[in-house]
Amino acid sequence: MEQIVLNNGTYIQISVSDEQKLFARQLVNHSIIHHHISNIWDKNEDRLAQTRMMRFTGTLGEVVFADCYHLPRPTRSFGATDGQDWGQDFLIRSDTEDFAVDIKSMKRRSGILAGDYVLNIPSSQLHKPGSKTSHYFCISFHQSETDGTIASLLGFIDKQALENGRTGTLFRAGTKRTRADGTAFTFNESTYEVLFSDIAPPVVTNSLRRIKGFRLCELK
Numbered sequence: 001m002e003q004i005v006l007n008n009g010t011y012i013q014i015s016v017s018d019e020q021k022l023f024a025r026q027l028v029n030h031s032i033i034h035h036h037i038s039n040i041w042d043k044n045e046d047r048l049a050q051t052r053m054m055r056f057t058g059t060l061g062e063v064v065f066a067d068c069y070h071l072p073r074p075t076r077s078f079g080a081t082d083g084q085d086w087g088q089d090f091l092i093r094s095d096t097e098d099f100a101v102d103i104k105s106m107k108r109r110s111g112i113l114a115g116d117y118v119l120n121i122p123s124s125q126l127h128k129p130g131s132k133t134s135h136y137f138c139i140s141f142h143q144s145e146t147d148g149t150i151a152s153l154l155g156f157i158d159k160q161a162l163e164n165g166r167t168g169t170l171f172r173a174g175t176k177r178t179r180a181d182g183t184a185f186t187f188n189e190s191t192y193e194v195l196f197s198d199i200a201p202p203v204v205t206n207s208l209r210r211i212k213g214f215r216l217c218e219l220k
Contacts, residue, residue, distance in 0.1 A: 006201035013111055015213030016149040024060040031076050061105025061139040062089050064151050068208050088132040100132040105139045111150050114220040115197030123190035133159050138199055155201040157194050168194040
């Protein structure tokens with residue numbers, strides 16, 4: 001299978017199918033009913049009401065990633081404090097090493113992404129004892145008026161590089177930050193910020209190129 005490695009600052013956009021969204025929605029509904037587990041955001045009352053949507057976004061990211069790289073789809077939808085998958089959504093084996101990938105998904109208003117946008121990773125996840133994660137993979141979803149749901153595949157973050165301080169910035173709990181639009185917020189827990197420009201771009205395969213809506217984009 002031919003693979004193409006993209007230059008830094010390049011990301012992939014593809015269309016998300018109705019079937020993928022239905023699969024993710026059914027998985028979330030089943031898990032909320034049958035898997036009575038706490039979510040990592042339960043201590044934040046403002047976000048507790050968003051449980052279904054936040055789980056849907058995370059689960060849809062896993063479904064899309066699985067389909068892009070011909071991996072088994074997830075069978076459960078978790079947002080749990082005790083991390084049932086131990087930070088390993090997917091195990092990807094190669095001739096040289098194995099990658100334990102944790103998918104990080106988010107929703108944005110637009111698919112026009114900039115290098116100074118960030119992915120937030122809670123410090124508690126990064127340093128969780130027993131975590132299997134070796135890499136994170138970032139996906140951003142947005143709605144297009146003409147093309148429906150679009151997934152932007154931004155790429156990989158090396159967990160060890162985060163731990164060693166080679167990438168990302170750690171903000172301690174209680175730190176105040178100002179967003180690009182001028183609004184401010186305070187971190188409820190210690191969190192690593194990773195610039196989109198520091199994310200290693202995804203691998204392009206021939207099959208990925210054939211997915212509806214495929215196109216290459218550049219960070220602004």
